[in-house]
Amino acid sequence: MLGALIFVTVYTVLWSKPLKKRAALFIIATLILTIPPLGIMGWLSPLTAVGMILPKTGFIGLALCLIFFYAVIILQGKARLSLIALPAILSLNLLFIPIENTPENISGVNTHVTFEVGSENLGARLEMVNIAEEFISDTKSNYIVFPESALGTFDSPHIVFWSHYAKEYDKTILAGTEYIEGGKRYNAIAIIPPDRPLEIAYIQRQPVPFAMWRPFSEISTTATFFENEILITENNAVAFLICYEQLLVWPYIQNYMSGADTFVGISNFWFARETTVPRLQNNAVISWSRLFGVKHVTSMNL
Numbered sequence: 001m002l003g004a005l006i007f008v009t010v011y012t013v014l015w016s017k018p019l020k021k022r023a024a025l026f027i028i029a030t031l032i033l034t035i036p037p038l039g040i041m042g043w044l045s046p047l048t049a050v051g052m053i054l055p056k057t058g059f060i061g062l063a064l065c066l067i068f069f070y071a072v073i074i075l076q077g078k079a080r081l082s083l084i085a086l087p088a089i090l091s092l093n094l095l096f097i098p099i100e101n102t103p104e105n106i107s108g109v110n111t112h113v114t115f116e117v118g119s120e121n122l123g124a125r126l127e128m129v130n131i132a133e134e135f136i137s138d139t140k141s142n143y144i145v146f147p148e149s150a151l152g153t154f155d156s157p158h159i160v161f162w163s164h165y166a167k168e169y170d171k172t173i174l175a176g177t178e179y180i181e182g183g184k185r186y187n188a189i190a191i192i193p194p195d196r197p198l199e200i201a202y203i204q205r206q207p208v209p210f211a212m213w214r215p216f217s218e219i220s221t222t223a224t225f226f227e228n229e230i231l232i233t234e235n236n237a238v239a240f241l242i243c244y245e246q247l248l249v250w251p252y253i254q255n256y257m258s259g260a261d262t263f264v265g266i267s268n269f270w271f272a273r274e275t276t277v278p279r280l281q282n283n284a285v286i287s288w289s290r291l292f293g294v295k296h297v298t299s300m301n302l
Helices: 002-013 019-032 046-053 058-074 077-095 122-136 159-169 243-247 250-257 277-292
Strands: 106-108 143-145 172-181 184-192 199-203 230-232 237-242 262-268 295-301
Touching: 002 019, 019 058, 046 058, 046 277, 058 277, 106 262, 106 295, 122 159, 122 172, 159 172, 159 184, 172 199, 172 262, 184 237, 199 237, 237 243, 237 250, 243 262, 243 277, 250 277, 262 277, 277 295
Parallel strands: 106 143, 143 172, 237 262, 262 295
Antiparallel strands: 172 184, 184 199, 230 237
């Protein structure tokens, strides 16, 4: 609700009656809502759709989208209708450019495990372990991605099973975990290689505001903002997005500018499996991957 209020407020404050000024302020408002601090709440930007309309155009595509917004506002009548029809025509590329573009050596696992608020969820963790063994033993990919929170805490005793599967089947596992260091709590992705101990591969830059990230509370998941780690595999430079980050703009741009050629997104939707949120996040990952011409992998617990 607060995110929607901020979104509407920015566009309302930056509204003007003269068309050219209104168009320019609309562009400014859109950009303001893509970067922190307001970009932290500015999820589901209209820029997210650009990848579906103008795939593999990168920053040029984003610029063209903003120019399109400007033109739609300042033009009237038939000219405006023509511009509105343009995305529909460009969208025909969906028939010729495949939406799915996944790397051959990285696989994402979707699970259906129920968690409970306020519980250590030992049953859910053990269910994840059983799913992991079944999938790891059956896949040909060298890297296997599991959902957010799949491992539980970074020092959980049952992680020994994950390490055993990685070694036995000679696979590298990437899975969500809760990491505590220096009294601070982080939402992270651990990497479990077959030949060495597990370590943290990525720490979430932007947890969900207020639900997880409470900057003035002792009970908070820490935000690292622009700290970003790229994982180099045999064939890919992998950048990560955990849950809420997939709905924002700046994490994708930062990932791409860091040299990533693969976006990996993990989520845990057990509390929202009956809503449209899982589909929205998945489509956002696909669209931004298409825009920058990179591969993508997702792993969700639904």
